[in-house]
Amino acid sequence: MRRTGDLKLMQELNRSIILDTIRKHGPISRSDIAKLINISPTTVTSAVNELINEGVVREDGIGISNGGRKPVLLRFDPNTRYVIGVSISNSYIKISEMNLEGSIIRKEIHSTNYQQGEEIISLTLQIIEQFLQSKENLEGCEGVSIITPGIVDAGKGIVSYNTKLKLYDVPLKEMVEQQFGLPTYLDNDTNAFVLAENYFGSFGQYKDLVYITIGDGVGSGIMVNGKIIRGYKGSSGELGHTTIVKGGLKCECGNEGCLENYVNWPAIYSKIVTALMSRGKETIIKDQVGEDLNRITPAVFVRALNEGDSLCFQIMDEIVSHLSSGIINTIHLLNPEVIILSGEIVQENDLFVNLLKNYVSKQVIPILREEVNIQPTSLGADFEMLGAAAVILQEKYQFTI
Numbered sequence: 001m002r003r004t005g006d007l008k009l010m011q012e013l014n015r016s017i018i019l020d021t022i023r024k025h026g027p028i029s030r031s032d033i034a035k036l037i038n039i040s041p042t043t044v045t046s047a048v049n050e051l052i053n054e055g056v057v058r059e060d061g062i063g064i065s066n067g068g069r070k071p072v073l074l075r076f077d078p079n080t081r082y083v084i085g086v087s088i089s090n091s092y093i094k095i096s097e098m099n100l101e102g103s104i105i106r107k108e109i110h111s112t113n114y115q116q117g118e119e120i121i122s123l124t125l126q127i128i129e130q131f132l133q134s135k136e137n138l139e140g141c142e143g144v145s146i147i148t149p150g151i152v153d154a155g156k157g158i159v160s161y162n163t164k165l166k167l168y169d170v171p172l173k174e175m176v177e178q179q180f181g182l183p184t185y186l187d188n189d190t191n192a193f194v195l196a197e198n199y200f201g202s203f204g205q206y207k208d209l210v211y212i213t214i215g216d217g218v219g220s221g222i223m224v225n226g227k228i229i230r231g232y233k234g235s236s237g238e239l240g241h242t243t244i245v246k247g248g249l250k251c252e253c254g255n256e257g258c259l260e261n262y263v264n265w266p267a268i269y270s271k272i273v274t275a276l277m278s279r280g281k282e283t284i285i286k287d288q289v290g291e292d293l294n295r296i297t298p299a300v301f302v303r304a305l306n307e308g309d310s311l312c313f314q315i316m317d318e319i320v321s322h323l324s325s326g327i328i329n330t331i332h333l334l335n336p337e338v339i340i341l342s343g344e345i346v347q348e349n350d351l352f353v354n355l356l357k358n359y360v361s362k363q364v365i366p367i368l369r370e371e372v373n374i375q376p377t378s379l380g381a382d383f384e385m386l387g388a389a390a391v392i393l394q395e396k397y398q399f400t401i
Helices: 004-025 030-037 041-054 117-132 172-180 189-199 265-278 285-289 298-306 310-334 350-363 380-397
Strands: 057-062 072-076 082-088 092-098 104-111 141-148 151-153 158-162 167-170 184-188 209-214 218-224 338-342 374-376
Touching (some): 004 380, 082 380, 117 167, 189 218, 189 338, 265 310, 298 310
Parallel strands (some): 338 374
Antiparallel strands (some): 082 092, 092 104
16 A cells, blocks of 8 residues: 555655756657656646646746647746755855746845854845845745855765865755745855756757866866766865875865866966066056956956967866866766866867867877767856755756756
């Protein structure tokens, strides 16, 4: 005899599958849904009625008759519900309100002033509280989705290990839920970007991919056969902490020679400042920022590259050389269909992507040489917010990729 709990679980699973089918194939009729996913018409009708009452599905026109009455078509409606997305990094906290397709309704960016530990958690909670205060009610809110670098236990909602932010075993999901009474989801940022590329981007056809993000650090998300690979303690994808220089620069993690110390934005910034201070190399960045070194940003670096600046090209060549070592190892280990790059130094920077392809293609084993596929992210400047939205779509609605 089937237990009540088993039956309820099956109903919820069927509901998620039906909603996902409408999202992907709508406008679509009830009968076509039943045929497409091999579920009884009665089950489809019952679930659709619930979804219409909740406002996430609406009837949208009349289809073509196959002999009987013309069918009523159904469409996913992403605008009756919204999610709150939060992205925490070393230098800023981004927060936005989005519909269920990741379209941003409003967005704020707050500097962290490089706060760490309890201070960064307190700031995060304060920013969420202020952001929610502008809403008359939270009835349509499906929850808060938080993404952050480092090792994250997504199941328990704990930031397990983040050396840059000095966060260790922080139960952030529980803290947010207790303070605001909203369902809260927490995940590693790069894992979230992998989901976002599949939900919102141009890489939905790939089931085996590696997503690499370059910012204050270097992280990666891994998908194999359509599933995120998290590892035993959620620490898979720590590409930035793979050793590429024996006895090299000391890393915050305690190791020496970690990849991210040679590739991240602070490393690039340091090289630019050293060149400016030593006056050993000419660069157009000097004309762009004057004496204010704080004006040197990734966008300034990329703009100088595109204008043919020799110093910036030399720096780029150095970091691409280091990054290629990590990517070559990744290709040999995982053999992904595509490697996706994101981060401010990659955006609008075809020189970077093409140079990296050349480095990697020359050094991978011959059978893989023609298959090297390295692409910039298709998500645009709001990739962090789309990542946060994708986490809720997977967890709340169990949407498939």
